[in-house]
Amino acid sequence: MSLPEVSFEAARSLVATACLALDEEDFCSFLACCSDDFHYTIRVHSPELRRDMTWLEHDLAGMQGLLEGVRDHLRRQGRLLRHLGASVLVEASAQHTVLDTSVLVLHTDLEGVTRVWAAGRYRDAVAAGADGARLLNRRVQLHTRDLGTGSHVPI
Amino acid sequence: MSARNEAGWRAAPALPRDYWVPGSVYTQPDIFALERREIFGRTWRFACHESELPEPGDYRCVEHAGLDLFLLRGPDGLVRCFFNACSHRGARLLSAPSGNARKITCFYHLWTYDSRGRCIGIPRAEGYSRAGIGKSQLGLREVRCESHLGLLFINLDDEAPPLEDYLDGALAPFDSILRSGPLEVFHFSRTVLDCNWKAWHETNMDLYHEYMHVVLRQTQVNAMPMEDRALQVFANGHGGSGRLRAAYDGYRGFKGRGSDEVPPLPGTTATEFLFSILFSGSAVLSRGTVMRIDTVSPQGPDRTVLEMRGLGIKGEPQEHRRIRERHHNQYWGPFGRNVPEDMLAAESCARSFSGTTANHQLIAREEALTGQDDAILRNFYREWSRHTGVEWDCDAGARS
Ligand code: FES
Ligand SMILES: [Fe+2]
Numbered sequence: 339m340s341l342p343e344v345s346f347e348a349a350r351s352l353v354a355t356a357c358l359a360l361d362e363e364d365f366c367s368f369l370a371c372c373s374d375d376f377h378y379t380i381r382v383h384s385p386e387l388r389r390d391m392t393w394l395e396h397d398l399a400g401m402q403g404l405l406e407g408v409r410d411h412l413r414r415q416g417r418l419l420r421h422l423g424a425s426v427l428v429e430a431s432a433q434h435t436v437l438d439t440s441v442l443v444l445h446t447d448l449e450g451v452t453r454v455w456a457a458g459r460y461r462d463a464v465a466a467g468a469d470g471a472r473l474l475n476r477r478v479q480l481h482t483r484d485l486g487t488g489s490h491v492p493i
Numbered sequence: 494m495s496a497r498n499e500a501g502w503r504a505a506p507a508l509p510r511d512y513w514v515p516g517s518v519y520t521q522p523d524i525f526a527l528e529r530r531e532i533f534g535r536t537w538r539f540a541c542h543e544s545e546l547p548e549p550g551d552y553r554c555v556e557h558a559g560l561d562l563f564l565l566r567g568p569d570g571l572v573r574c575f576f577n578a579c580s581h582r583g584a585r586l587l588s589a590p591s592g593n594a595r596k597i598t599c600f601y602h603l604w605t606y607d608s609r610g611r612c613i614g615i616p617r618a619e620g621y622s623r624a625g626i627g628k629s630q631l632g633l634r635e636v637r638c639e640s641h642l643g644l645l646f647i648n649l650d651d652e653a654p655p656l657e658d659y660l661d662g663a664l665a666p667f668d669s670i671l672r673s674g675p676l677e678v679f680h681f682s683r684t685v686l687d688c689n690w691k692a693w694h695e696t697n698m699d700l701y702h703e704y705m706h707v708v709l710r711q712t713q714v715n716a717m718p719m720e721d722r723a724l725q726v727f728a729n730g731h732g733g734s735g736r737l738r739a740a741y742d743g744y745r746g747f748k749g750r751g752s753d754e755v756p757p758l759p760g761t762t763a764t765e766f767l768f769s770i771l772f773s774g775s776a777v778l779s780r781g782t783v784m785r786i787d788t789v790s791p792q793g794p795d796r797t798v799l800e801m802r803g804l805g806i807k808g809e810p811q812e813h814r815r816i817r818e819r820h821h822n823q824y825w826g827p828f829g830r831n832v833p834e835d836m837l838a839a840e841s842c843a844r845s846f847s848g849t850t851a852n853h854q855l856i857a858r859e860e861a862l863t864g865q866d867d868a869i870l871r872n873f874y875r876e877w878s879r880h881t882g883v884e885w886d887c888d889a890g891a892r893s
Contacts, residue, residue, distance in 0.1 A: 386590040394828045403746040412834045488833030
């Protein structure tokens with residue numbers, strides 16, 4: 339029996355839940371949104387090199403290791419907020435539902451000053467798992483290339 | 494032992510001049526103007542790698558000393574560098590960071606230049622005949638450009654000594670990598686940092702700050718005896734280190750990196766860490782499987798453009814490249830465990846100096862060119878003073 343298709347609404351809701359978890363640095367909840375086969379990449383096009391670059395790539399175990407280590411590091415202080423724009427349905431099948439969602443990441447510093455830090459787009463593939471929808475794949479296509487002092491936490 | 498009062502805090506340290514640096518060198522506009530003229534106007538500076546313009550007609554725009562320049566590979570295969578400004582009314586000729594152009598036509602009044610910078614076309618040129626102006630006098634400003642094993646350097650000083658004399662062997666640790674065959678830039682990022690250019694460059698010269706980085710505490714500090722490290726200082730302010738080692742298994746996320754998951758760059762090993770510091774603001778580093786080149790372009794005393802490149806082997810299998818990218822990103826990418834921390838450190842010190850909360854910094858560690866000796870920093874600042882004429886001693890701050 340094939341697993342049920344994930345609806346657009348359910349997929350969008352999972353994307354939002356995953357973002358809130360990352361915003362809160364609740365990495366357990368974020369990882370709970372991901373399937374065992376999860377794959378994550380951040381891609382950026384370089385007009386200087388005239389090619390695409392990969393700035394981060396992990397499977398679920400890699401992502402787990404990355405996130406578990408975050409708290410040990412010297413990091414920019416303040417907090418990030420991922421603001422989701424509209425989502426469009428790219429593909430829907432019994433295997434997965436694929437959404438494109440524009441995202442702005444805002445940084446608020448310890449003085450309370452907020453600035454746009456990054457702009458880009460998520461391409462998320464969401465699949466049905468035994469206990470609900472899970473992220474199978476997230477590809478972040480970043481438009482912003484100057485990320486200032488960078489980030490220890492993915493987008 | 495006690496905290497200091499204002500006089501104690503502000504007093505120049507009672508140390509030889511080599512052992513400290515006054516904060517004014519990071520903040521004073523007149524010192525910055527001197528640096529522009531006497532350092533960035535006269536010394537060789539890494540511009541880009543030859544793989545960024547592989548084909549005839551390929552160009553690459555760069556910023557240097559407040560100037561817009563571009564490098565262009567001619568049909569003869571040679572790369573030349575020019576000011577990116579039209580001889581007519583100064584319009585910027587090339588606006589994309591890179592591209593291909595067999596000839597360059599200015600968008601404004603359509604003056605045209607060839608790959609040697611010669612003006613080869615002026616619409617209705619007869620209109621200039623009364624003024625006695627012709628194409629032959631209207632070429633672009635060419636800037637000296639020389640290659641060291643594929644690394645392209647530029648120099649605004651037409652009279653400067655050749656690049657190889659200037660390097661004085663400082664890139665020798667990278668010879669076998671650079672001679673082994675073509676490399677390719679796969680990572681490029683440009684970041685504007687709120688700090689003086691030297692504050693960034695210091696993060697590459699200062700080994701003592703290994704303690705700041707969790708990954709270096711866990712993979713590098715104890716990977717070999719401190720006294721077995723061999724730091725080097727060269728003429729013209731360059732420095733470097735051969736043969737540091739890393740034990741990558743010490744950091745959870747890096748397990749397996751030291752093994753043979755991808756061939757190391759030729760002439761090095763997966764666990765070797767090499768770096769060469771080039772005066773004024775470039776650094777070449779390799780971590781066994783991957784190479785990085787940094788370059789700074791200062792825009793003001795407290796604003797610096799930092800360009801970072803990651804390099805692998807040109808034409809290598811996709812699965813190797815992917816691992817090399819991962820290795821690069823683990824330390825040096827914008828989401829990495831190393832470079833973002835260095836950026837925070839550079840901006841943190843800059844903040845203290847720009848508000849004059851801090852007065853000077855100490856570069857007084859002496860470890861006979863082992864361990865975490867500050868010798869590379871001292872060598873840098875000696876050369877810096879030689880160019881700028883700015884000196885200091887314990888009776889006064891900086892003076893030029
Ligand atoms: S400014 Fe370039 S042709 Fe006039
Ligand atoms: Fe560092």
